[in-house]
Amino acid sequence: MSASLKRGLQAFDEVIDASVASFFSSCVHCGLCADACLFYTETGDPRYTPIYKLKPLQRYWNQHYTLGGKIASYLGLTTAVDDAELAEWQELIYNSCTLCGRCSMVCPVGNDLTAMIRKIREGMAAAGYAPEDLIAAAGRAVKIGSPMGVRLPALKAQAAHVEKDSGLEIPFDREGAEYMLLLSSMEIMNYPEYLEAVARIMKQAGKSWTLSSEAFEATNTGIQIGVSDIARTLVKRVVDAAEKLRVKTVISPECGHAYTAIRWDGPNLIGRPYPFEVLHILEVLEQFRLQGVLQLEGSESQRLTFHDPCQLVRRGGVIDPPRNLLRMVADNFVEMGDHGKMNWCCGAGGGVGANESAAELKMQAFQRKKRQISELGVDAVVTACANCRIQLEEGLEENEMDLPVLGLTELLAEHLPQREKGERG
Amino acid sequence: MKSDREKESGAIVSQREETVLQRLRRQGISRRGFLKFCTATASMMALPPTMAPAIAAALGSATRPSVIWLSFQECTGCTESLTRSHLPTVESLIFDAISLDYHHTLQAASGEAAERAREEAMARYAGEYLLLVDGSIPYGDEGIYSTIAGVSNLEMLRQGVEGAAAVIAIGTCSSFGGLPMASPNPTGAMSVNDLMQRGAIQRRPLINIPGCPPIPAVITGVIAHYLTFGTIPQLDALHRPLSFYGDTIHDRCYRRTYYDQGKFADTFDDEGARLGWCLYKLGCRGPTTYNSCATLKWNGGTSFPIQSGHGCIGCSEPGFWDAGSFYEALSMPTAAATTATRAGVGVGVAAGALSAWQNLHQRNGARTGHQEVKLDDLERG
Amino acid sequence: MGLDTIPIRSEVMSPPFEQQGIVALLQEISQLLRQLALSDENGVIDLRRSPLSPAQREALLTLLGQGEVSAELTVMGRSRVEETALAGVWWVTHYNEEGVVVAELLEIAPIPQILLSVEDELGESQDRLQQMIDGIINGGSVK
Known part of the structure; x- marks a missing residue:
């Protein structure tokens, strides 16, 4: 057995716990998860049935942890999990799953299939079967601090631009600030308007906030690729920075898995609770709305819809805030079919977007979202995840649909009273 | 008229x-x-x-x-x-x-x-x-x-x-x-x-x-x-x-915590019954019966069968009356086990226990033997 | 193999079994108080829908304590409104004419809904007062 396969199987041993045992024991093979998965519905390929993607882990568990399975292996009735099998499953586990969590919602016996995919990725990554692009991204995240290779000077340059355009200060390393803002590399490079929007909203609300020069990146490649050790290193950076600056709240940006990583997985990874609160930017804005410190004027007359980021609605339960916020500025807001907790994924989450070998498949998966959007006849789509936004933009362009995709925070900032915008520090 | x-x-x-x-x-x-x-x-x-x-x-x-x-x-x-x-x-x-x-x-x-x-x-x-x-x-x-x-x-x-x-x-x-x-x-x-x-x-x-x-x-x-x-x-x-009818009697039962702790009455007159422990082993149909008895209760909110010491008989479920004795625990075999099957069960339990011990050993071994997965480990070889 | 043979690592601190229901309820009250402070929105918890044993119910009563205000209403049977030791948290019990509890609520509000007088009634009161005044002026006697 190769050293890498041995590492992979050892990782399987580590992730098999009571929940995995009960999930595999209770599966009734009904196949309902197939219809919940957009990779199955959009391709019709039965190999994309979520429970099937878990086959190697299920066989390993059966052979090593059940009496019948042990006897069967002893008698030579089953074959061991080997490199060939893992190689074959790489595509199923990484390319055709966005960890969107929809299958977990429909399982009639309550199996959290998504959590099991997350677990099987631990073994796959340790055995060397993670996609190359994700390995490279993880390398950049650990060594440089950003999966896209964005360094502090690049952020500082963007911040300087924003300061010049808006006349507002972008604070770095301010000790004792109430909020610490995290960003995703995509926001720094592709959507710098987000930073300006937050700065202006904070100014109006009269809240103190800061960026950290030691931990500004919110994304966590360790979660996507399935290596808890890397995920822990990345979470620890944020926790250390937040503790050093003694902030009350850390704000996760418009990015789905970053929120899951820092909000839900983080404390389990580092093995202790945080001394600060973690909120998604939309949760913060909703609090501002309720406190009456988010005052907006004017409204959008165009027909808008909202694409729910999966991690926000299904893992985080953040369903009402974006709607409450949108209604402040949108006269003509329409809901998409299956919106809220049963929304359909854009097709690029969970590392799929960063994985070049999944490029074709993710566009096929996008067909679902395309149909959903076109039947609404909207003028624009609003979302709150930079990753969804890129996929939506690429997908709409490829399908020749001329439709702008807007970030919710930026849309709100556009409706701040004008005088605030003109202010110069 | x-x-x-x-x-x-x-x-x-x-x-x-x-x-x-x-x-x-x-x-x-x-x-x-x-x-x-x-x-x-x-x-x-x-x-x-x-x-x-x-x-x-x-x-x-x-x-x-x-x-x-x-x-x-x-x-x-x-x-x-x-x-x-x-x-x-x-x-x-x-x-x-x-x-x-x-x-x-x-x-x-x-x-x-x-x-x-x-x-x-x-x-x-x-x-x-x-x-x-x-x-x-x-x-x-x-x-x-x-x-x-x-x-x-x-x-x-x-x-x-x-x-x-x-x-x-x-x-x-x-x-x-x-x-x-x-x-x-x-x-x-x-x-x-x-x-x-x-x-x-x-x-x-x-x-x-x-x-x-x-x-x-x-x-x-x-x-x-x-x-x-x-x-x-x-x-x-x-x-x-x-x-x-959204929840089972069991899910809403005030004795549920005893079930979770594994505290059961084995007969209707033992210490467990007196202490108000779970009636599952006495045939309570609470886990498979969907109704509101445990929250709305009966006789103007006075009580319900489990509160008065008898298991639920599942009267609101399909097949009520043909679903076997009210006094057999839900997951027990309905026919009396013969000596041979009992012996078989005995061997099975022993083998299962051994197997379980091995599992524990294997898993604990994996946890304590955990070696950090580093970037270089993500390549095969 | 049984599931109990797999070691489970508890990753959160949890209260003892008997108290879990109570802690959940206290959390809910705290959440509703926060909501009241933020948005003036009253909150209500239906106690009959929470599976509390009689002992847990007593424990909850003791924990919440007795406040300064209590009120008794006679309306289709008795109703009791009692402030708990926590300002803004009210224990409301509705009985029918036979003294059987028909609803038991924890209301999180500056003052419980059922105690308020509403606008329609204020108008009615004014009309009746005017009638009294007219009666006195015209008839000369107070009845």
């Missing part, structure tokens, strides 16, 4: 057009009284308590619908359950809010006059009335086993369903067949749903309220929902309203 009756029916019509709120006001019930009534209704219907104002608004304008109640192969226990609720209660107020135009047991009229009242109500409110049914319907030998005024139950139900806005099956017999359907089922008894599926009667929106008998508050709660929202409540696959 004739003119008197006309006057009487005229009065009934005008009373029906009065709204529920007006009627309650006429009975001297204040705004606070109405708010209290709506709060109690929301609580009973398992709606969020913040819904009380919405209920008040809806009931304020709802008029009293006509209700026809047909009884077939039944024991009158369902009616008893309803009328023995502690009067006057919220339940009785709801009964003020409907016009009960036909009910064997409760109506004053008898003989041909009673049947005529049913026919008149069916004609006047065709397409609008609620049809309540208790008792199962004999389907064998063309339904000859039970007739009322010379009409078979099957035929009376068929006529009643035709003009009904919705059908509510009250009790386990009309919902699932119940006791009359128990093996060998000599009359070929069937539930309302069976007959709809078979095409013997027309399909109409159907709500099942099983239970032997059902909890009175559940019957009135469903009617209140219909009055309030003009629609039938959300149902599960067996047509039961989710607000009352």
Whole structure:
């Protein structure tokens, strides 16, 4: 057995716990998860049935942890999990799953299939079967601090631009600030308007906030690729920075898995609770709305819809805030079919977007979202995840649909009273 | 005589057009009284308590619908359950809010006059009335086993369903067949749903309220929902309203914590029974029975079977009566195990324990032997 | 193999079994108080829908304590409104005419809904007062 396969199987041993045992024991093979998965519905390929993607882990568990399975292996009735099998499953586990969590919602016996995919990725990554692009991204995240290779000077340059355009200060390393803002590399490079929007909203609300020069990146490649050790290193950076600056709240940006990583997985990874609160930017804005410190004027007359980021609605339960916020500025807001907790994924989450070998498949998966959007006849789509936004933009362009995709925070900032915008520090 | 009756029916019509709120006001019930009534209704219907104002608004304008109640192969226990609720209660107020135009047991009229009242109500409110049914319907030998005024139950139900806005099956017999359907089922008894599926009667929106008998508050709660929202409540696959049948008795049982801790009564007179531990091993059907007994309770909220020391017998589930002894624990084998199988079980348990010990060892080994997965480890070799 | 043979690592601190229901309820009250402070929105918890044993119910009563205000209403049977030791948290019990509890609520509000007088009633009161005044002026006697 190769050293890498041995590492992979050892990782399987580590992730098999009571929940995995009960999930595999209770599966009734009904196949309902197939219809919940957009990779199955959009391709019709039965190999994309979520429970099937878990086959190697299920066989390993059966052979090593059940009496019948042990006897069967002893008698030579089953074959061991080997490199060939893992190689074959790489595509199923990484390319055709966005960890969107929809299958977990429909399982009639309550199996959290998504959590099991997350677990099987631990073994796959340790055995060397993670996609190359994700390995490279993880390398950049650990060594440089950003999966896209964005360094502090690049952020500082963007911040300087924003300061010049808006006349507002972008604070770095301010000790004792109430909020610490995290960003995703995509926001720094592709959507710098987000930073300006937050700065202006904070100014109006009269809240103190800061960026950290030691931990500004919110994304966590360790979660996507399935290596808890890397995920822990990345979470620890944020926790250390937040503790050093003694902030009350850390704000996760418009990015789905970053929120899951820092909000839900983080404390389990580092093995202790945080001394600060973690909120998604939309949760913060909703609090501002309720406190009456988010005052907006004017409204959008165009027909808008909202694409729910999966991690926000299904893992985080953040369903009402974006709607409450949108209604402040949108006269003509329409809901998409299956919106809220049963929304359909854009097709690029969970590392799929960063994985070049999944490029074709993710566009096929996008067909679902395309149909959903076109039947609404909207003028624009609003979302709150930079990753969804890129996929939506690429997908709409490829399908020749001329439709702008807007970030919710930026849309709100556009409706701040004008005088605030003109202010110069 | 004739003119008197006309006057009487005229009065009934005008009373029906009065709204529920007006009627309650006429009975001297204040705004606070109405708010209290709506709060109690929301609580009973398992709606969020913040819904009380919405209920008040809806009931304020709802008029009293006509209700026809047909009884077939039944024991009158369902009616008893309803009328023995502690009067006057919220339940009785709801009964003020409907016009009960036909009910064997409760109506004053008898003989041909009673049947005529049913026919008149069916004609006047065709397409609008609620049809309540208790008792199962004999389907064998063309339904000859039970007739009322010379009409078979099957035929009376068929006529009643035709003009009904919705059908509510009250009790386990009309919902699932119940006791009359128990093996060998000599009359070929069937539930309302069976007959709809078979095409013997027309399909109409159907709500099942099983239970032997059902909890009175559940019957009135469903009617209140219909009055309030003009629609039938959300149902599960067996047509039961989710607000009352959404959880198992077990999930809502106050003894649940003992189950989770593994503390069971083994006999009805041991220490565990005295201490009020879980009755699972004594055959309690709580884990497989969907009903509200554990929260709404019986006799005006006094108690329910488990609270008085007996397991749930699952009276509101399909197949009740043919589902084996009430005193065998749910997952135990139904036939007595022979010595050979016992020996087999013994070997199996030992092997299982050994296997489990190995599992523990393997897993713990993996956890303690954890070597950090570093970037370089992500390559094969 | 049984599931109990797999070691489970508890990753959160949890209260003892008997108290879990109570802690959940206290959390809910705290959440509703926060909501009241933020948005003036009253909150209500239906106690009959929470599976509390009689002992847990007593424990909850003791924990919440007795406040300064209590009120008794006579309206379709009795109703009792009692402030707990926590300002803004009210224990409301509605009985029917036979003294059976028909609803039991925890209301999180500056003052419980059922105690408020509403606008319609204020108008009615004014009308009746005017009638009294007219009666006195015209008839000369107070009844």
